[in-house]
Amino acid sequence: MNSGDDAASSAANSGPPPSLEWRFSQVFGERTAGEEVQEVDIISAIEFDKSGDHLATGDRGGRVVLFERTDTKDHGGSRRDLEEMDYTVRHPEFRYKTEFQSHEPEFDYLKSLEIEEKINKIRWCQPANGALFLLSTNDKTIKYWKVQEKKIKKISEMNIDRSKSPGINSPPSSNSPNRIVTNGVHADYLSNDFPFPAGGIPSLRLPVVTSQETSLVARCRRVYAHAHDYHINSISNSSDGETFISADDLRVNLWNLEISNQSFNIVDVKPTNMEDLTEVITSAEFHPIHCNMLAYSSSKGSIRLIDMRQSALCDSHTKLFEEPEAPGTRSFFTEIIASISDIKFSNNGRYILSRDYMTLKLWDINMDSGPVASYQVHEHLRPRLCDLYENDSIFDKFECCLSGDGLRVATGSYSNLFRVFGTSQGSTEAATLEASKNPMRRQIQTPARPARSMSSMTRGVRRGPESPGAEANGNAYDFTTKLLHMAWHPTENSIACAAANSLYMYYA
């Protein structure tokens, strides 16, 4: 299950792995029946950290909530307790850790525009010294947060009992103007050459600090602001541990985590005349291994792979990934649904997963002629594109994710459904699950055509079992319940996804 092997090579020998059976694990923030969802609580970002021990969610109200894993040795009970547990049932379980207000709504007075506090993306950074670090961003500003256990200090045994000191009318608070004293007659004692007695002054005491409790404190360490004219859609950390990129509709900027007042623009697709604008940047990500490579996707359905070593301003891309249009399929909506809403690199850096409105596509970075696989997410919606255009749903931006081992990919859909596909050669795995306590309710076990070989030049297209446009009891799709945000655990087959304000977790 977690072999970590390259998907293609592991499958080549023994056929595709068996399909996963998904089970509900946990839910956080579930609404009670009839309870109204508060807009500010709607989850807008989900991200596991590199170790898989922590999960972060961001919401429209600018809050970040952290969860930590409870089922590992570090968090669990004694060794004997763990040994007594039934190991075959173990799967990642999380509990609430802490939360903080990351962003506040702002008003841009120059442009008379309100800047939403909604968290667009969260990315974890390298932990250090027992503290957690992450980047969170809204439309305009990125922030670097440190979350740490801090001792709550109690000071005792001071030299001066302020309430008893003669001639001082200062309240026993830290704002007391007791500096006045030192400007007076006794200033001599504070000069560098005052002759203190050799053994020092015995009556002076150092404050004694007692600290019993600790609490989790989140501190904003850096604010990276004023570098984006347009809405930030992505942030991504480099493998060098020191830099990251942020992308808006027209530009990608490179930052050093330590330096918040300076960024370098490395991609600029703004045309000289804005009327000539036809294509915008929709997502950007650093290569997981090569610190000089990054990919970004566009609203026209193309992906560009950039090598920063080649030029300062990376307008000349190194590789362009585009699927040639199948003849005769063009419609009014073709261009709109071609827009890529999210891209993700596989952990081995060899593949890029992209999500456009109707499909998931898997690209081999060594092959730019077309994707190696294509998965249809909700093909039954195709006849209804007109309605979807009318209610703006056609512009919904769904995220996508790959499993840590690269064997599977997943993405969300409407009616709080999400889909999981197997990427191995010959795999027919295609699950449909609902973000609820009964995820398997809608899963239909009809067989599908197997996927073609990933290494072949022809593209494999898979439909797989999917819920029909109307399910068994004829309910239509609910376009207001869309599962846009999800994340796959880095090492386990565990998925976290958001249905409005509720966080659902599943394992297989």
Place this chain on the structure above:
Amino acid sequence: MSMVDEPLYPIAVLIDELKNDDIQLRLNSIRRLSIIARALGEERTRKELIPFLSESNDDDDEVLLAMAEELGVFIPYVGGIDHANVLLPPLETLSAVEETCVREKAVDSLCRIGSQMKEKDLVDHFIPLAKRLSAGEWFTARVSACGIFHIAYASAPDLVKTELRSIYSQLCQDDMPMVRRAAATNLGKFATTIESAHLKTDIMSMFEDLTQDDQDSVRLLAVESCAALGKLLEPQDCVAHILPVIVNFSQELSSDSSQHVRSALASVIMGMAPVLGKDATIEHLLPIFLSLLKDEFPDVRLNIISKLDQVNQVHSIRDAAANNLKRLAEEFGPEWAMQHIVPQVLEMINNPHYLYRMTVLRAVSLLAPVMGSEITCSKLLPAVITASKDRQVVEKMIRPCLVELSEDPDVDVRFFANQALQSIDNVMMSS
């Protein structure tokens, strides 16, 4: 709670404010730590104040930074060199915090203290500290470890020396790029303490590991240490060991390596020229220089990645190369330059790509003062005038170049420069 005598009130307040909620007051107290130390006396400073500071390691960065700085000059207050080792524990803690400026200051202070410590104390206290930091769980400690090895090594017994070299070599291959970067930055410094026998083997193999690292930033910093390493080796060893690495490097330069690596390379090679001497320079370094002059890309982009503060004057590879040609000419004299540099430079004036021509003009403006007025007038200026017909180049390079030359001390140079400026204006007006 004890009441102190009224005259001692200010000191007492100063001490109490070490733990005040107001950061400004804490800072003020930390900056006057020496007064507090003298008020407590040497023994109490050692036994109470220093441990107190060790425990305050989760204060705000500004406070920690001030603490790290103070501790670096605290030897007199703890009773002199013999007691210097009590300052190590708080600095060890500070050198592992995640705020870089605090870490760097702590490492600085550790080096400052270590360089004054007696050998026995170094062996008993400093070296174990270095080993602990390099085995630290978090990368922050391991980064700092790289910065103190040069102090630890010198007074270590032979067996420990071997161990330290081996540890440093592991740091050069650490999982975290930050640690490898620190190892690369400090390699030159570390190498100065190493015996020549081990230089050629251990250090050179660390150097080669780092120059082949897959992180840009690591390779860059390793190349930086070339000049430092070059100075430590005999010229023939230099040629044998370092030059091949540089030459290999520069061959990669054509497309694969990053441009700021190349830019740093240009400066570094200059550091090697005096070491190598004229012949080796001509044979090995000049071709690299001239190829750098033809470099494709105008911008050295990202000093931030490697934090190359020392190269902040250099804005382009070609600029670097042009500057270095000038320095070569200064080093080896105008006749030598006339023979070996000027012809190749002038040849490029006819290159179809305007950026090459711009570089030539830049090089010319730098070389002119070095070459002297005769060569400038007879060889360099004509090339400039020819290039003045190039519109693109004119405003950006030629005019500033000529304006500079029009202020040359030599009357003939001024004359020709002004002539050139006038002819440019005529060309501009008529088109």
